[in-house]
Amino acid sequence: MNLSLIIPAFEEAESLALLHKQITDVLNDSSLSYEIIMVDDGSRDNTWEVISKLYENDQHLKAIKFQRNYGKAAALNEGFRLAKGNVVITFDADLQDDPAEIPALYKMIVEEEYDLVSGWKKKRHDPISKRLPSKLYNKVLRVMSGIKLHDMNCGLKAYKNEVIKNIEVYGEMHRFIPVIVKRAGYYRIGEKIVNHRKRQYGKSKYGIERYMRGFLDLLSIMFVTRFARKPMHLFGLLGSLMFLVGFVILVYLTVTKYVYGIYHMTERPLFYFGLLTIILGTQLFLTGFIAELVSRNAPDRNQYLIDKSIPEN
Numbered sequence: 001m002n003l004s005l006i007i008p009a010f011e012e013a014e015s016l017a018l019l020h021k022q023i024t025d026v027l028n029d030s031s032l033s034y035e036i037i038m039v040d041d042g043s044r045d046n047t048w049e050v051i052s053k054l055y056e057n058d059q060h061l062k063a064i065k066f067q068r069n070y071g072k073a074a075a076l077n078e079g080f081r082l083a084k085g086n087v088v089i090t091f092d093a094d095l096q097d098d099p100a101e102i103p104a105l106y107k108m109i110v111e112e113e114y115d116l117v118s119g120w121k122k123k124r125h126d127p128i129s130k131r132l133p134s135k136l137y138n139k140v141l142r143v144m145s146g147i148k149l150h151d152m153n154c155g156l157k158a159y160k161n162e163v164i165k166n167i168e169v170y171g172e173m174h175r176f177i178p179v180i181v182k183r184a185g186y187y188r189i190g191e192k193i194v195n196h197r198k199r200q201y202g203k204s205k206y207g208i209e210r211y212m213r214g215f216l217d218l219l220s221i222m223f224v225t226r227f228a229r230k231p232m233h234l235f236g237l238l239g240s241l242m243f244l245v246g247f248v249i250l251v252y253l254t255v256t257k258y259v260y261g262i263y264h265m266t267e268r269p270l271f272y273f274g275l276l277t278i279i280l281g282t283q284l285f286l287t288g289f290i291a292e293l294v295s296r297n298a299p300d301r302n303q304y305l306i307d308k309s310i311p312e313n
Contacts (some may be wrong), residue, residue, distance in 0.1 A: 001033045001034065001035060001084050001085045001086065002032040002033045002034060002085055002086055002227060003027075003032050003033070003034040003035075003085040003086070003087050003088075003089065003102075003106060004034070004035050004036075004037060004082075004083035004085030004087070004088045004089070004104075004161075005023060005035070005036045005037065005088075005089050005090075005091060005102075006037045006039070006076065006079035006080070006083060006088060006089070006090045006091070007019070007036065007037070007038045007039070007079075007090075007091045007092075008039045008041055008072050008075030008076055008079065008090075008092070008093065008310055009038055009039065009040055009041065009043065009047055009051075009075075009093035009095050010040075010042070010043055010047075010069060010072075010093075011043045011044065011045045011047060012042040012043075012044045012047060012077075012093040012094060013043070013046045013047045013049075013050045015093055015094055015095045016038070016047065016050045016051065016093060017050060017053075017054065018095060019093060019095055020036070020054050020058070020061075021101070021104070021187060022099040022100075023036065023091075023099045024036075024058065024060075025099075026099045026100060026103070027102065030103060032106070033087060034060060034082065034085065035060050035062055035083075036058070036060050036061045036062070037063065037079045037082050038051050038061065038062070038063040038085060038093075039063070039066070039076075039078055039079050040063065040064070040065040040066065040077035041066075041069050041070060041071065041072070041074070041075045042065070042066040042067065042068040042069035042070065042307075043065075043069075046307065048063075048065050051063045051065075051310065052310065055310045055311075058066060060309075061310065062082060062115055062309075062310060062311070063304050063309065063310040064078060064082075064308070064309045064310075065306070065307045065308040065309070066304055066305065066306065066307060067304075067305035067306065067307045068069050069307070070129070070304050071171070071172060071174075072172075072174045073169040073170055073171055073172055073173050073174040074170065074285035074304055076090060076169055076177075077168065077169045077170060078304060080164040080165070080167075080169075082224045083161065083164060083263065084161075085161060086110075086160070086161050087105075087106050087108070087109045087110060087158060087160065087161065087313075088158070088159045088160075088161055088164050089102060089105055089156070089157070089158045089159075090155060090156065090157050090158075090159075090286065091155065091156060092155035092156070094195050095197060095199065096196060096197050096198070096199055097119070097155055097156040097194070097196075097197075098156075098194065098195040098196075098197055099193070100117065101192070101194045101195065104192060105117055105119075105156075105158035105192060106158065108158065108190060108192060109158050109159070109160055109175070110147055112190070113188065114158075114160075114188045114189065114190040115159070115160050115162075115163050115181065115186035115187070115188040115189060116157060116158070116159050116160075116163060116177075116178060116181050116188075116189045116190070117157065117158040117189075117190045117191065117192055118149050118151065118152065118154055118156075118157050118178060118189070118190070118191050118192075119151065119155075119156035119157060119160075119183060119191075119192055119193075120149070120150045120151045120154065120156040120191050120192065120193050120194060121151055121154055121194060121196035122150070122193045122196075123196060124196050134151075134153070137152075137153075138150060138151060138152055138153075141176070141179070144213070145178070145179045145182065145311060146182075147178050147179065147182055147279075148191075149178055149189070149191050151191075152175065152176065152177075152178050152179075153174075153175045156194055157177065159181075160186075163181055163184070163186050166186075167180050167184050168180075169179060206227055208214050231288050231291035232288040232289060232291070234288065235284050235285065235287045235288025235289075235291060236284075236288040236289070238281075238282070238284050239280075239281045239282065239284030239285030239286075239287070240281065240285060241281070242277045242278075242280050242281030243277070243278055243281030243282060243285065244281070245274075245277045245281075246273075246274045246275065246276070246277030246278030246279075246281060247274075247278060249270060249273065249274030249277070250255070250271075250273075250274045250275075250278070252270075253265045253268070253270065253271055253274065254266065274278065
């Protein structure tokens with residue numbers, strides 16, 4: 001199969017039929033074999049009913065419905081698990097991504113051999129309250145990750161199938177997929193300017209809390225991608241350094257007492273600082289040791305309750 005299209009949807013019943021028509025109009029004019037995978041992320045409106053009706057007239061369509069809302073990362077991860085196409089393209093369900101971009105994105109993966117191509121909404125139709133934080137976030141992430149993309153979080157992305165089968169997204173890590181892809185060893189990451197359309201129906205599912213969590217998520221992904229499988233390399237190193245500092249301080253105080261006759265060492269602030277660094281160093285080292293054991297025996301994080309599926313299993 002040439003192409004898999006993955007569409008996470010949370011309460012986007014009004015948009016899905018039109019999006020489906022636009023996608024099939026583009027693909028029916030091509031010679032590509034394809035599948036469309038819709039993931040209903042626990043919607044409480046009639047999103048699943050719309051998807052079921054679309055399936056009646058389109059056997060290219062596959063879909064699953066979560067028992068509850070798990071988030072976009074979970075929906076993408078399940079879509080990646082199901083995808084069979086050599087090229088995988090992800091779409092947001094709100095009609096802001098243009099299906100006319102599909103052929104060019106497909107060509108960049110197949111002919112130019114990119115591992116990942118991320119859309120860049122150079123001209124955005126979002127309010128300034130959304131554009132400015134996004135620019136700051138992308139600038140910081142470019143510096144920290146070394147990935148020169150203008151829009152890391154664009155929902156319109158194309159991947160090699162091999163890439164999506166070798167990465168895992170969970171929590172809210174969908175914002176950092178290019179970072180995850182790079183850390184997995186796929187370095188051919190490209191960018192394409194794409195058309196950004198105004199939202200026609202519904203409202204954005206992201207509020208101010210998204211920006212409040214952004215910095216913590218950024219720290220999380222930088223830690224997880226580097227140390228998730230080797231936490232001892234971080235905690236063990238920090239713990240050893242702090243223990244060494246404390247040990248040197250206490251050796252110094254011991255020498256000053258017995259060699260130079262400087263008593264009352266326990267009354268000096270330096271003594272308590274040395275003890276503190278030894279204690280913290282020991283705790284950090286033990287934290288790394290425990291984290292190492294946990295990481296080697298952790299169950300799969302991506303386990304989600306599936307309520308319904310199309311076609312039924």
